[in-house]
Amino acid sequence: MEKEKIKVFDTLLSYIEIGEGEPLVILHGWGANIESIMPIVNCAPKKFKVYAYDAAGFGDSEEPKDALSTEDYERYLVEFLRLKNIDKATFIGHSFGGKTLSIFAAKHPERVNKLVLVDASGVIPKRTLKYYLKVYSFKFLRGIYTKLNFFKDREEVLKKFYEKFGSDDYQNSKGIMRKTFVKVVNEATTQYFDKIIAPTLLVWGENDDATPLYMAKVFESKIKDSGLVVLKGAGHFSYIDDYSTFSAIINSFLR
Structure with missing residues (x-):
């Protein structure tokens, strides 16, 4: 081909x-x-x-x-x-x-x-109880992560957090395609x-x-x-x- x-x-x-x-x-x-x-x-x-x-x-x-x-x-x-x-x-x-x-x-x-x-x-997708538990757990984890790294640049801290804990599609994308994924998902x-x-x-x-x-x-x-x-x-x-x-x-x- x-x-x-x-x-x-x-x-x-x-x-x-x-x-x-x-x-x-x-x-x-x-x-x-x-x-x-x-x-x-x-x-x-x-x-x-x-x-x-x-x-x-x-x-x-x-x-x-x-x-x-x-x-x-x-x-x-x-x-x-x-x-x-x-x-x-x-x-x-x-x-x-x-x-x-x-x-x-x-x-x-x-x-x-x-x-x-x-x-x-x-x-x-349907917003089930499992979905909300996942979302709130994710937000809770994000809050803990940022507090533990409060002395660092917030934008850089959040970037590393999403790279580590975000979805597979998010982690597999970079730069402009990561922004595109966030936009279309x-x-x-x-x-x-x-x-x-x-x-x-x-x-x-x-x-x-x-x-x-x-x-x-x-x-x-x-x-x-x-x-x-x-x-x-x-x-x-x-x-x-x-x-x-x-x-x-x-x-x-x-x-």
Whole structure:
């Protein structure tokens, strides 16, 4: 697989285009890249020309100059399509890629033939007792940590605290991408769901712990022409955990 480069706004993105036929655009999830969605690329029906790119700040693409929102990532998609002269296509998005597509499909319904959302984000998690205990424990620990280091620069102390105790996604990001993560992590896109009119396939892992199954049911209830397929025993990367079933479902829906 050989990646090409394309300048989208002020960011150099890596991308691939494979095959001939109708355009099919596939978006990867947060912290991922083209390589992570190659199983989806490989199972696409032969009638499609497949496009995929490393989103700004991921894979072999450049980091953006400023922190981006989910809406900004959607604008990158629009610009990529313009540069590649793609007026209308079928779209598949995993996780954060699905979140980005939920905005795009609502804003540009005339440009979407069919839509596939796989373990997509965009629904704010339920605030359970466990969640509040975790949050308050985190805040308590942060308070103790800063008091024990009261004689040091507060900004530097907090930076080290979050690097040590923050989420995996936070710890794995740095600089502008860490600011981007903080910006997008709590952005919901549920306000767009009822504006999506394209036939939509929802594919979810039964044991997805990143975007749990109840989130899929929010998508299904709000997107008018949608159907949900749950892959038994699969997790957040359901398309890898049960590849044979996923491939069969995708081929059936897209054909």
